[in-house]
Amino acid sequence: MARMQGVVVCAVLLAVLLSCTILQAQTAGTGQVVGAVTDPSGGSVVGATITLRDMATGSERAATTNEGGRYNFPNVAPGTYTLTVTKQGFRAMKFSEQQIVVGETRTFDAKLEIGSNTEIVEVVATNTELQTSSATVGNTITGVALNSLPTIQRDVSTFVTLQPGVTPDGSVAGAIYDQNSFQLDGGNNSNDMDGSMNIYTPSAAGDSTGGLVTSYTTGNAGGGPTGVMPTPIDSIEEFKVGTNNQTADFNSSAGAQVQMVTKRGGNQWHGTAYEYYFDNNWNGNTWDNNANGAPRDSFHYNRFGGSIGGPVVPKDILGGKWYFFGNYEGFRWPNTTTYYRTVPSDLMRQGILQFKDSSGAIQYYNLTKADVVNPATGQLLPIAQCPAGPCDPRGLGISPTMQALWNYEPEPTPGASCGPLGSRCDGLNTQAFRGTLALPWNENFGVARLDHDFGSKWHFSATYHYYNMQRATSSQVDVGGFFPGDKLGVPTSIHNRPQQPWYFTAGLTTNITNNVTNDFHYSYLRNYWARYFTGGQGPGGPGVSQQPQLPDLGGALQPQGETSTNVLAPYNLNTQSVRTRFWMAKITWSATMFPGAKERTSCSSAEPISITSIGTYARTTAASSIMKSSTIWRMAAVPPATMWVAA
Numbered sequence: 001m002a003r004m005q006g007v008v009v010c011a012v013l014l015a016v017l018l019s020c021t022i023l024q025a026q027t028a029g030t031g032q033v034v035g036a037v038t039d040p041s042g043g044s045v046v047g048a049t050i051t052l053r054d055m056a057t058g059s060e061r062a063a064t065t066n067e068g069g070r071y072n073f074p075n076v077a078p079g080t081y082t083l084t085v086t087k088q089g090f091r092a093m094k095f096s097e098q099q100i101v102v103g104e105t106r107t108f109d110a111k112l113e114i115g116s117n118t119e120i121v122e123v124v125a126t127n128t129e130l131q132t133s134s135a136t137v138g139n140t141i142t143g144v145a146l147n148s149l150p151t152i153q154r155d156v157s158t159f160v161t162l163q164p165g166v167t168p169d170g171s172v173a174g175a176i177y178d179q180n181s182f183q184l185d186g187g188n189n190s191n192d193m194d195g196s197m198n199i200y201t202p203s204a205a206g207d208s209t210g211g212l213v214t215s216y217t218t219g220n221a222g223g224g225p226t227g228v229m230p231t232p233i234d235s236i237e238e239f240k241v242g243t244n245n246q247t248a249d250f251n252s253s254a255g256a257q258v259q260m261v262t263k264r265g266g267n268q269w270h271g272t273a274y275e276y277y278f279d280n281n282w283n284g285n286t287w288d289n290n291a292n293g294a295p296r297d298s299f300h301y302n303r304f305g306g307s308i309g310g311p312v313v314p315k316d317i318l319g320g321k322w323y324f325f326g327n328y329e330g331f332r333w334p335n336t337t338t339y340y341r342t343v344p345s346d347l348m349r350q351g352i353l354q355f356k357d358s359s360g361a362i363q364y365y366n367l368t369k370a371d372v373v374n375p376a377t378g379q380l381l382p383i384a385q386c387p388a389g390p391c392d393p394r395g396l397g398i399s400p401t402m403q404a405l406w407n408y409e410p411e412p413t414p415g416a417s418c419g420p421l422g423s424r425c426d427g428l429n430t431q432a433f434r435g436t437l438a439l440p441w442n443e444n445f446g447v448a449r450l451d452h453d454f455g456s457k458w459h460f461s462a463t464y465h466y467y468n469m470q471r472a473t474s475s476q477v478d479v480g481g482f483f484p485g486d487k488l489g490v491p492t493s494i495h496n497r498p499q500q501p502w503y504f505t506a507g508l509t510t511n512i513t514n515n516v517t518n519d520f521h522y523s524y525l526r527n528y529w530a531r532y533f534t535g536g537q538g539p540g541g542p543g544v545s546q547q548p549q550l551p552d553l554g555g556a557l558q559p560q561g562e563t564s565t566n567v568l569a570p571y572n573l574n575t576q577s578v579r580t581r582f583w584m585a586k587i588t589w590s591a592t593m594f595p596g597a598k599e600r601t602s603c604s605s606a607e608p609i610s611i612t613s614i615g616t617y618a619r620t621t622a623a624s625s626i627m628k629s630s631t632i633w634r635m636a637a638v639p640p641a642t643m644w645v646a647a
Helices: 002-019 143-148 156-162 212-217 287-292 346-350 400-406
Strands: 022-024 031-038 049-054 060-064 070-076 079-086 092-100 105-107 120-123 137-142 181-184 236-244 257-262 270-279 300-311 322-344 352-356 362-366 430-453 458-471 477-480 488-493 502-513 516-533 581-593 597-599 610-620 627-636
Touching: 031 049, 031 079, 049 070, 060 070, 060 502, 070 516, 137 143, 143 236, 156 236, 156 257, 287 322, 322 477, 346 352, 430 477, 430 488
Parallel strands: 031 105, 092 120, 181 257
Antiparallel strands: 022 597, 031 070, 049 060, 049 079, 079 092, 137 236, 236 257, 270 300, 300 322, 322 430, 352 362, 430 458, 458 502, 477 488, 502 516, 516 581, 581 597, 610 627
């Protein structure tokens, strides 16, 4: 009985594995070339030699037509290619300088003419752009268009929302914007936290609506939806956005499928250097600043970088040439903004409160322990009396603790209005402080790609992306010089929100025979971002964001409650703004693919998952491009609570 149960379990597992592996032939990050070869009578030509030459590197791939006269080149890197068809007894046919784009299949059908194979028939016009093998609705944007289209952010994700069928906030075909899938170099670049990378963190993509999405539609951290790793324009060869009818191998989400490919090196060295400078000196002032007579904040953007690509060495090593591409981009934004904070008035610091009566006249209430001279009028103020007797019947006066706390509060700014602060700033007991808050924002991005041909049948490719962003925020601000290095009356950010993800991919494509191709692909994404307190210690790491302001206090005080700008304390302590958050996720994604019908699995969890393919093969059938395959899978290091999901 136990043996029978074991057989049943094994059979179920085998069925699940096989059911998730045979999928439509398409690879994220590459294109595909297919076609059929016929003679003048329309009959299939068996054994014709098909040569696909990469014009950038000069490398070639070869295939032969099967019994049905069909051929297939899977996993073709985007670029310009020349395809040649030869067969003894027929003239050669040549398709020159054909563009292969990411995520699409190009069909080159050849009708050979009788003659010598030394004669070449040049095909000038083709209809290869017509996608007859897929009903996916989408659009591909190449490098020329990417460099020509305007964008301040200089990130290709900006153009996702400009595709047909995509709303300004990134929603696609009824699916909300966090349902989009972002793939970079064949791996998963999607954010596993919010799906759009613009809820908890600022997006690398620009807002193509000019602020409408950020301010009114999503209310998010800013910018359109994008993947975890930024994708600067100078690092991307091309990208495709599929909005509807995606094929089965791209079914990881209900929204758009965004595929991006990093540039690669070629036979010649090429490079770029650039800098984009944007200054706000020509901008208008804000409404609040104009209402308060405050000057316009001064800041500028400075985005700069360079890229280079070419052969590592001019000669073949380990069977072929090595090609390199690299791109660095830096961003510096010494941002400043006008900051408003409610502070106690001079009279309230002394224990004298002010209120307007029904006629609008200001009445003063002396809550100190003795009669005092009103510094505002010069008149003697007796101890305040209420209808039932002294307003301070116990004669306690103003709390020494509050007076000590308010020693860290700056003086109100003359002429500053309470308008930006709301009703808790009454202009009498609480008044407005205004200052310039520095919010520096610095980014460093780098990507390197290495390609190598181990002979004519083995192609290796690997990419590494790195990103580091340090950003001060107004989530927690010290206006009282409370922490070491801060100054009284100079607003200082004490809250940092860094992002430090990195991303690695590696792939090996093997032409086992002219009709059998195997592709192994692996990618690893580390998604890290944080929000933490940095008061008195710089951006080096998290500290205690709600520490007591005075030595004798058991906890931090929040006069006027949980608020960012109305708290009568040197720095705000409201939990929603100042709480510490960390997010670090790991995604391992691997795939095995075949011509005609590829196989792929996709797994995601909080810990890495290892999937290994053993003994795989596929072969073209005689009558069509459908593939027959047999695969044995081994899974290792899968956490007990992990769900295994087939793509």
